[in-house]
Amino acid sequence: MKPVPPSRDAYGQQIRAFLERGTPVEIVERDDGFVNAGPTNASYFADLRHWSKPEQRAIRCARGRTALDVGCGAGRVALHLQARGFRVIAIDNSPLAVKTARSRGVKDARLLPFENVGTLPRGIVDTVVMFGNNFGLFGSYSRAKRLLRQMHRITRDGAVLLVQSLDPYQTDEPAHRKYQRLNRRRGRMSGQIRIRIRYQEWVGRWFDYLLVSPAEMSAIVDGTGWDVDRFFTVDNPRYTAVIRRV
Numbered sequence: 001m002k003p004v005p006p007s008r009d010a011y012g013q014q015i016r017a018f019l020e021r022g023t024p025v026e027i028v029e030r031d032d033g034f035v036n037a038g039p040t041n042a043s044y045f046a047d048l049r050h051w052s053k054p055e056q057r058a059i060r061c062a063r064g065r066t067a068l069d070v071g072c073g074a075g076r077v078a079l080h081l082q083a084r085g086f087r088v089i090a091i092d093n094s095p096l097a098v099k100t101a102r103s104r105g106v107k108d109a110r111l112l113p114f115e116n117v118g119t120l121p122r123g124i125v126d127t128v129v130m131f132g133n134n135f136g137l138f139g140s141y142s143r144a145k146r147l148l149r150q151m152h153r154i155t156r157d158g159a160v161l162l163v164q165s166l167d168p169y170q171t172d173e174p175a176h177r178k179y180q181r182l183n184r185r186r187g188r189m190s191g192q193i194r195i196r197i198r199y200q201e202w203v204g205r206w207f208d209y210l211l212v213s214p215a216e217m218s219a220i221v222d223g224t225g226w227d228v229d230r231f232f233t234v235d236n237p238r239y240t241a242v243i244r245r246v
Contacts, residue, residue, distance in 0.1 A: 001115040003093045010202035012096025015044055015074050017199070019100055024199060031194040031206065032182070034175050043132070044074040045104075051076075054232040054240035055131050058162045061242045062086070064126020068154075070114055071134040075101030082107060086127070091117070115143075118150035125154050128161045133238070135165040135217065139208035141189055144220045152225035152245060161226060161243040166191075168211040170237035189216065217241060 072090035093113040138144035168191030191211030197204040
């Protein structure tokens with residue numbers, strides 16, 4: 001899959017605008033017409049003190065010498081790990097996100113779609129991080145299985161995968177529950193959403209994003225060369241997991 005073309009890089013435009021002016025919000029449109037506006041993009045730039053508690057706990061499990069930051073955005077995870085002495089490969093499919101990460105000091109930020117993660121050299125990574133709900137980048141059950149096997153090939157013995165997701169079932173929002181029922185009728189996972197990002201005149205491409213419960217995550221990981229070691233949660237739908245290479 002190719003990187004996002006600059007004319008469709010709404011995600012990158014909003015990140016760059018926040019860096020320069022500090023004002024944009026994130027606008028997410030779902031394919032059923034539901035639109036959500038987040039309060040701010042500050043989370044893409046937050047240092048460790050302002051990460052969620054589950055992320056703070058999971059990142060302590062980072063190990064080895066080389067880390068892969070998947071969906072690096074503005075580079076918050078990469079910068080934290082660099083400061084801890086890791087060599088970090090930070091990847092994103094947004095040209096402006098990669099440019100922003102580099103401008104903030106990420107040493108090796110690459111324009112590389114997650115779907116192409118298997119093109120990285122075999123056995124070079126000790127820690128993979130997918131924070132900011134980036135387990136969602138797997139997109140679907142079958143695609144997650146395939147990409148997890150690819151990540152197994154590019155990681156070393158003893159590698160860890162640190163991920164964040166959101167349990168889609170922990171909601172009372174009628175529109176979300178209706179969408180989950182529609183997904184099941186279409187043969188999709190309940191939390192498999194199709195969305196795009198909008199910012200001013202820029203409109204991003206549609207893409208699948210996967211929200212899963214802890215039990216669903218364990219089922220996806222099973223048989224891919226990885227095993228869920230532990231979950232870190234707080235009293236909300238978001239949680240992190242430490243997944244170990246077996």
